[in-house]
Structures are given as C-alpha cells and as structure tokens.
Amino acid sequence: MALMKGGFIFTALIIGCMTAATTGTMVGNSTVNATLGQSVTLPCVYNPNAPLDKHSMRIYWQYQAGKDPIAMKMYNKGVMEMGTHINKKYQDKAKVAVEELEKGNFNLTLDAVEHSDQGTYQTVFMYNDKKVLECTNWVHVGAEFSKPEVSVVSCVTSVEKVKEVEVTCRTRGGFPRPSIRWSSGNCSADQEADDKIKESSQNKTFVVRSRLTVNASVGQKYTCSIFNPTLGTTQENSVTVLQCLVPKPFPTTICVIMVAVVVVAAMLFVFFACRKKNANRPREGTTAAAASAAGYDLETQKLQGNGNYGNHTDEHDSKIL
C-alpha cells in the first residue's frame, strides 16, 4: 500500500517535471500604444510551473517593419549574445532584464520611441530547442497634443442679443492626425468648423487650428476637444462669450488736472528755455519767433499726446471685445 502510494507520487513527480517548462500561462500578443519620446514595454510573460533551467533556454526578440525581421536581442543558454547578427541600433535602445528571464519575464523595453519604431515585434522562447512561446506586439506610436488654446475674438453688446462670433482652437505637438470636436454645453456644434491641420517638418507632429463661426449670446461656453486616436486621449479647453464692456467716459476732473499739468509744464519749459537762450547768447537775444516756435511745438506735442490716449482706449476696448 505504502509502496504503491510512493510509486504514484514518484510517477506524478516525473510527469510534473516533464511538463513543467512547457505548460503554464502566457501573456503576449497585444497592441501597444507608445508615446513619442518616451519608453514603452512590450509584454511577453511565461509562467512556468517549475523553475526554468537557463541552460535549456533560447530567446530572441525581433522587429519587423518591412519584409525581413531585424534581430534586436538574443539570449542563448544563459548569456545575452552580442553577435554581428544583432542590430547595433538596439544595443542601448532595447532592454531586457536578464535576471528575470529564468522567471519567465521576457518583457522588452524600448527607450525614446521614434516614429520609425512603429511596427510588429516578436519574442520567441525556445526550451530544449522546442518553441514554447511566441509573443507578437503591434506597436503604434502617438504623441500627445498640447492643451488647446480656445479664444473668441469678439463680444456681445447686451445679454439679450445674439451675435455671429468666431471661436478659434489651437493645439500642436501631437501625432497622429487628431479628430476635432466642438461642443457647447451638452450639444455638439452643428456648424461645420474650418479646420487646418499641418504636419510639422521636423518630427511629423501636427499643428492644428480650428475655427467655428456661431451665433452666440453672452455666457455661452464653447469647448474644443482634440482626440488622439492612437493614445485614446482627449485634450480639451473652453471659452465663454463675454458681454462687451461699455466704454466709460473719461472722468472730467482728471482731464482738467492733466491739461493744467501740461500747461504748467509748457510754461515752465518756455520760461527756462528763454532764460537759457538769454544766458548763452545775450547779444542775439530772444526773438518772439523763437519763443512762439517753441510754444507751437509744445502745443502739437500736447495734441498728439491726447490723440494717442484716445487711440489707446479704443484699442483696449476692442481687445476686450
């Protein structure tokens, strides 16, 4: 009885050992969306029932964009191979944790993702020269768009009024081509936006400008949403239509004070100018013409000054508009 039981356990052990390395759960075959400039991990995990013997292991990682696969890394019987068949580009760019391989973690990390890293990656694990696991990762590259700047270049004069205004949304730095959505409150805008999407020459990212013309009233909020189809993320921002500021009449007391200051300053200037002239050239004297010329100049300066002030207020108002 005891002998039989021992034999059964022994048999079970042998069978267990034989299947240990070739059964187990696997993780692989996935779509991975990577962010431009950052690193990304391509998962490939094998959970063996018993520890793996590194002398029986062979793993290779390869990349396929065109026809022929490119060898990135190769692990053979306990060592990472550095042969000429391994592509130089991936020596530093691609990383695997060597000490983790015996535990079945064949994850590969790619640093500083570029557009050219988009493609198919394969990890093949062989145990005692038999293929045990093959992981395929499809890598898509995307870049996040900047938070959009949303602006409205107009205002509405009164709360009851409706006015046609132009709302603009700008963003950049993202990839691939985004989809743009406008909404107001819970409703998406039914008007057609005028979109301009340009590819930057340096790094293939996109510069986006979208313009929406709407009949808006005061307090209406417009939201611009930029959706990145690869990263699955949305960047958005809003603007609210404002009521125009009514230009305030310029306070008369300040006007009077300013005119008085200018007049006094002008008088003092003329006074000192005359004295200086008299002192420098006592013989020539001061002609009435010279004095009045100085006075005339001051007068024009003063007028120009006032004119500028008026323009400035106008400009200020139109900006708020």
Ligand SMILES: *[C@@H]1O[C@H](CO)[C@@H](O)[C@H](O)[C@H]1NC(C)=O
């Ligand atoms: C991944 O897909 C390949 C076929 O494309 C298949 O042979 C392999 O078993 C799959 N691996 C996993 C871990 O699902």
Ligand SMILES: *[C@@H]1O[C@H](CO)[C@@H](O)[C@H](O)[C@H]1NC(C)=O
């Ligand atoms: C392998 O990479 C995947 C994806 O980043 C991660 O979820 C997983 O935890 C990694 N596995 C191990 C064992 O580190």
Ligand SMILES: *[C@@H]1O[C@H](CO)[C@@H](O)[C@H](O)[C@H]1NC(C)=O
């Ligand atoms: C791409 O280039 C644009 C300028 O054209 C720059 O603003 C952006 O930061 C760059 N993005 C990356 C990821 O290098």
Ligand SMILES: *[C@@H]1O[C@H](CO)[C@@H](O)[C@H](O)[C@H]1NC(C)=O
């Ligand atoms: C928008 O929708 C949410 C729920 O979907 C609702 O609670 C909210 O009142 C709505 N807002 C407006 C302005 O219609």
Ligand SMILES: *[C@@H]1O[C@H](CO)[C@@H](O)[C@H](O)[C@H]1NC(C)=O
């Ligand atoms: C705004 O309203 C006016 C008058 O009803 C109309 O002619 C115009 O097409 C409208 N504009 C938009 C963008 O809906």
Ligand SMILES: *[C@@H]1O[C@H](CO)[C@@H](O)[C@H](O)[C@H]1NC(C)=O
């Ligand atoms: C990854 O990118 C693909 C293709 O661009 C897309 O279909 C998928 O939804 C993305 N996955 C996630 C999780 O965002």
